[in-house]
Amino acid sequence: MIGKDILGLRDLDAADIHRILDTATRFRAVSERAIKKVPTLRGRTVVTAFFENSTRTRLSFDLAAKRLSADVLGFSASTSSTRKGETLMDTARNLDALKPDAVIIRHGAAGAPHMLARAFPWSVINAGDGINEHPTQGLLDLLTMRDHLGDLRGRRVAIVGDVFHSRVARSDIFGLTKLGARVLVAGPGTMCPPELAELGVELRHTIDEVIEDVDVVMMLRIQRERLGRAMMASSREYARFYGLDLDRLRRARPDVLVMHPGPINRGVELAPEVADGERSVILEQVTNGLAVRMALLYLLLGRGAGEGGDA
Amino acid sequence: MIGKDILGLRDLDAADIHRILDTATRFRAVSERAIKKVPTLRGRTVVTAFFENSTRTRLSFDLAAKRLSADVLGFSASTSSTRKGETLMDTARNLDALKPDAVIIRHGAAGAPHMLARAFPWSVINAGDGINEHPTQGLLDLLTMRDHLGDLRGRRVAIVGDVFHSRVARSDIFGLTKLGARVLVAGPGTMCPPELAELGVELRHTIDEVIEDVDVVMMLRIQRERLGRAMMASSREYARFYGLDLDRLRRARPDVLVMHPGPINRGVELAPEVADGERSVILEQVTNGLAVRMALLYLLLGRGAGEGGDA
Amino acid sequence: MIGKDILGLRDLDAADIHRILDTATRFRAVSERAIKKVPTLRGRTVVTAFFENSTRTRLSFDLAAKRLSADVLGFSASTSSTRKGETLMDTARNLDALKPDAVIIRHGAAGAPHMLARAFPWSVINAGDGINEHPTQGLLDLLTMRDHLGDLRGRRVAIVGDVFHSRVARSDIFGLTKLGARVLVAGPGTMCPPELAELGVELRHTIDEVIEDVDVVMMLRIQRERLGRAMMASSREYARFYGLDLDRLRRARPDVLVMHPGPINRGVELAPEVADGERSVILEQVTNGLAVRMALLYLLLGRGAGEGGDA
Numbered sequence: 001m002i003g004k005d006i007l008g009l010r011d012l013d014a015a016d017i018h019r020i021l022d023t024a025t026r027f028r029a030v031s032e033r034a035i036k037k038v039p040t041l042r043g044r045t046v047v048t049a050f051f052e053n054s055t056r057t058r059l060s061f062d063l064a065a066k067r068l069s070a071d072v073l074g075f076s077a078s079t080s081s082t083r084k085g086e087t088l089m090d091t092a093r094n095l096d097a098l099k100p101d102a103v104i105i106r107h108g109a110a111g112a113p114h115m116l117a118r119a120f121p122w123s124v125i126n127a128g129d130g131i132n133e134h135p136t137q138g139l140l141d142l143l144t145m146r147d148h149l150g151d152l153r154g155r156r157v158a159i160v161g162d163v164f165h166s167r168v169a170r171s172d173i174f175g176l177t178k179l180g181a182r183v184l185v186a187g188p189g190t191m192c193p194p195e196l197a198e199l200g201v202e203l204r205h206t207i208d209e210v211i212e213d214v215d216v217v218m219m220l221r222i223q224r225e226r227l228g229r230a231m232m233a234s235s236r237e238y239a240r241f242y243g244l245d246l247d248r249l250r251r252a253r254p255d256v257l258v259m260h261p262g263p264i265n266r267g268v269e270l271a272p273e274v275a276d277g278e279r280s281v282i283l284e285q286v287t288n289g290l291a292v293r294m295a296l297l298y299l300l301l302g303r304g305a306g307e308g309g310d311a
Numbered sequence: 312m313i314g315k316d317i318l319g320l321r322d323l324d325a326a327d328i329h330r331i332l333d334t335a336t337r338f339r340a341v342s343e344r345a346i347k348k349v350p351t352l353r354g355r356t357v358v359t360a361f362f363e364n365s366t367r368t369r370l371s372f373d374l375a376a377k378r379l380s381a382d383v384l385g386f387s388a389s390t391s392s393t394r395k396g397e398t399l400m401d402t403a404r405n406l407d408a409l410k411p412d413a414v415i416i417r418h419g420a421a422g423a424p425h426m427l428a429r430a431f432p433w434s435v436i437n438a439g440d441g442i443n444e445h446p447t448q449g450l451l452d453l454l455t456m457r458d459h460l461g462d463l464r465g466r467r468v469a470i471v472g473d474v475f476h477s478r479v480a481r482s483d484i485f486g487l488t489k490l491g492a493r494v495l496v497a498g499p500g501t502m503c504p505p506e507l508a509e510l511g512v513e514l515r516h517t518i519d520e521v522i523e524d525v526d527v528v529m530m531l532r533i534q535r536e537r538l539g540r541a542m543m544a545s546s547r548e549y550a551r552f553y554g555l556d557l558d559r560l561r562r563a564r565p566d567v568l569v570m571h572p573g574p575i576n577r578g579v580e581l582a583p584e585v586a587d588g589e590r591s592v593i594l595e596q597v598t599n600g601l602a603v604r605m606a607l608l609y610l611l612l613g614r615g616a617g618e619g620g621d622a
Numbered sequence: 623m624i625g626k627d628i629l630g631l632r633d634l635d636a637a638d639i640h641r642i643l644d645t646a647t648r649f650r651a652v653s654e655r656a657i658k659k660v661p662t663l664r665g666r667t668v669v670t671a672f673f674e675n676s677t678r679t680r681l682s683f684d685l686a687a688k689r690l691s692a693d694v695l696g697f698s699a700s701t702s703s704t705r706k707g708e709t710l711m712d713t714a715r716n717l718d719a720l721k722p723d724a725v726i727i728r729h730g731a732a733g734a735p736h737m738l739a740r741a742f743p744w745s746v747i748n749a750g751d752g753i754n755e756h757p758t759q760g761l762l763d764l765l766t767m768r769d770h771l772g773d774l775r776g777r778r779v780a781i782v783g784d785v786f787h788s789r790v791a792r793s794d795i796f797g798l799t800k801l802g803a804r805v806l807v808a809g810p811g812t813m814c815p816p817e818l819a820e821l822g823v824e825l826r827h828t829i830d831e832v833i834e835d836v837d838v839v840m841m842l843r844i845q846r847e848r849l850g851r852a853m854m855a856s857s858r859e860y861a862r863f864y865g866l867d868l869d870r871l872r873r874a875r876p877d878v879l880v881m882h883p884g885p886i887n888r889g890v891e892l893a894p895e896v897a898d899g900e901r902s903v904i905l906e907q908v909t910n911g912l913a914v915r916m917a918l919l920y921l922l923l924g925r926g927a928g929e930g931g932d933a
Contacts, residue, residue: 035665043346097597286719354657408908
């Protein structure tokens with residue numbers, strides 16, 4: 001049973017996940033119509049509270065809420081009272097006084113969404129908390145894989161890059177293991193430390209050790225500022241050991257799916273010919289992100305409205 | 312009779328104020344519903360023109376307009392042509408050419424909203440002008456007090472802090488005296504100079520001289536940059552003479568109301584246990600702010616629409 | 623026939639232009655009503671993607687889309703993934719995955735809108751690309767002139783200022799010559815180089831050589847940072863040779879129209895008495911801008927909706 005909030009894939013079971021993905025599939029159709037809007041959440045208030053910069057995730061949620069006819073209030077750290085020293089809880093208490101229905105939060109501190117979810121009656125959707133989780137990204141990744149592969153049980157998925165510091169990777173790992181897939185991770189030592197094995201994944205050292213063997217290769221965005229810490233000379237060096245180019249892709253299964261959460265560093269973790277190639281499903285991920293976010297808003301807020309049949 | 316604009320509480324009489332508060336009380340119910348929206352201002356254009364940064368006031372007006380189904384255009388100084396040296400009047404003439412119905416303005420210059428109100432046919436709502444007035448804050452404060460105390464005639468209200476530089480305090484003083492309350496102010500000398508007596512308030516020197524004696528204590532936000540000017544050693548020093556903590560609160564009437572316009576400096580003007588304590592009505596103030604802003608937009612714009620019955 | 627996009631006036635013929643202006647005239651009436659909204663584009667998604675700062679053009683498009691009931695997604699360079707090094711094409715592919723109906727783009731690179739228009743199925747409206755074109759400004763200028771002068775064939779229009787670096791001037795020149803008007807340009811040498819003659823305009827050297835002779839004088843905004851390059855001592859010097867003041871205006875035809883794309887540098891290219899005088903139609907330009915943008919969105923997106931009769 002999906003509860004009041006979506007905080008992480010760690011909290012969902014396989015049935016919950018499939019139910020969300022099924023709902024997302026139905027909402028994907030709304031965005032294919034000429035009139036891309038349903039009245040489901042008319043009169044509901046959705047707040048996007050982004051304490052870290054974001055464009056694509058914020059726009060995706062914003063559009064999801066608008067296509068469901070909700071009112072959207074945007075709130076970002078750069079213009080907020082948090083700059084006047086207000087605590088997150090005080091900011092949230094103030095939002096609460098405006099009677100929102102859902103707050104979508106991105107915050108640099110892991111656990112921030114959970115704190116709000118416990119304290120307030122409205123639904124909280126985690127749009128990324130520290131290096132903990134980014135569950136809507138995980139769900140859109142799962143939907144994209146399920147579309148192409150069907151049942152994910154026994155499927156093999158490689159995640160390549162800075163897995164340790166990636167909330168996307170963590171949500172993917174939780175989701176994939178719950179749906180029965182096997183996850184292999186590859187990245188430089190500090191990015192894929194042995195502790196990761198506790199999450200139920202297999203550790204490899206380079207992309208070459210995973211590429212031949214998997215149904216999906218998920219390339220993570222490399223944070224250039226992390227390369228230094230990882231003791232790698234340059235992004236060119238990174239590309240040599242961990243980047244996915246055409247040569248490596250030729251050694252993969254012919255039907256491998258290439259995924260990336262975006263934005264892409266072309267020529268670093270992903271060669272342009274691969275990003276734009278026929279095995280890439282990166283833009284399907286974006287489309288699915290919108291559908292997943294519409295589905296979650298509907299599942300969390302829309303059921304009482306008695307208008308769900310519109311979708 | 313409420314006119315075209317809301318520029319300050321100085322311009323309203325007691326009957327106007329009670330009428331606004333009565334309307335706000337009805338609109339407060341809209342935000343308690345599942346469908347938090349009425350069609351009253353459909354097709355009306357409300358512009359929020361904030362030449363000073365704000366989050367909470369801007370969000371409150373934005374949501375008020377959306378819950379009345381108006382279209383909202385956001386305009387902030389940081390992205391505006393004013394950075395290209397355009398005068399306020401030229402900016403306003405350009406807005407006028409877009410045929411707005413109301414412009415909500417916050418500006419660093421006292422009198423800026425009045426200038427626009429005289430020059431243009433649309434309604435102007437003052438969201439804070441210099442150190443002059445912040446009438447919607449004043450109205451929400453009055454509504455909060457009236458909810459708890461009923462008739463304010465003869466009630467005693469203390470305003471503590473930098474009263475001289477506070478547009479919130481000035482609007483509160485105008486409103487409270489019109490409704491028959493007595494206002495006591497307390498703050499360091501430069502923050503509560505003798506001239507304030509001209510506004511019809513009694514001056515005291517410390518919070519201890521007012522705390523035992525009042526129905527409401529309104530704590531102002533201290534601007535840290537003002538502390539220097541006020542010749543006080545630090546915010547700790549300020550808290551000692553002017554902050555409200557549990558010890559002081561125990562000396563107040565047991566039914567005293569603690570108010571604050573937010574955002575709070577916890578541990579400076581207000582101890583956390585007091586801000587979050589049972590005498591605090593700070594979050595009711597925020598809820599009432601939304602209701603007051605809906606009421607004003609309705610009273611200024613909505614009467615011609617013939618849909619007022621919806622609220 | 624107007625196609626999928628509006629990239630520049632260079633691409634339109636006189637019949638297209640008149641059809642857009644006729645449609646704009648009808649939409650202008652919508653903004654004069656109490657209920658300033660038609661349902662024409664309900665459920666359509668319009669993205670404003672401004673990679674250069676803008677207030678007035680962005681607000682005008684935003685309001686145009688809202689008055690047509692479209693959903694508007696705002697996207698600006700300062701908050702975008704482009705700061706993470708994403709290419710324009712990757713940003714656009716991501717927008718594409720959200721299934722927008724129209725993208726309104728302002729970009730520092732000439733040709734950026736054309737690139738997107740070729741690559742994607744949605745409508746692109748150029749809101750200014752480098753020093754190439756700003757077609758909606760050109761159309762609003764033409765509408766303003768047509769309102770006052772009727773048929774523009776044989777009419778004489780002076781454009782004064784930095785014509786070479788002005789995308790507004792280029793769109794005006796393309797539009798005016800297509801409608802049969804004669805265009806005279808005047809400005810310092812580097813701002814009006816001989817190459818401009820290739821666009822079909824006559825070059826003059828000072829405002830005094832054109833002012834007596836024209837039906838319209840279009841004053842361009844001077845970019846203060848360009849004055850240095852143009853070897854002029856100061857903005858005062860500029861005003862002396864190229865500014866329009868009352869003395870010069872007295873030498874013009876009594877029914878001359880004074881135009882300016884805004885924001886005005888008062889006292890530089892335009893004296894305040896002229897900007898606010900009875901020959902100025904500057905604010906009509908702003909009103910017409912909104913109407914032109916509504917017309918374009920309707921013509922590009924609305925025809926399939928079968929609701930065009932609403933306007």
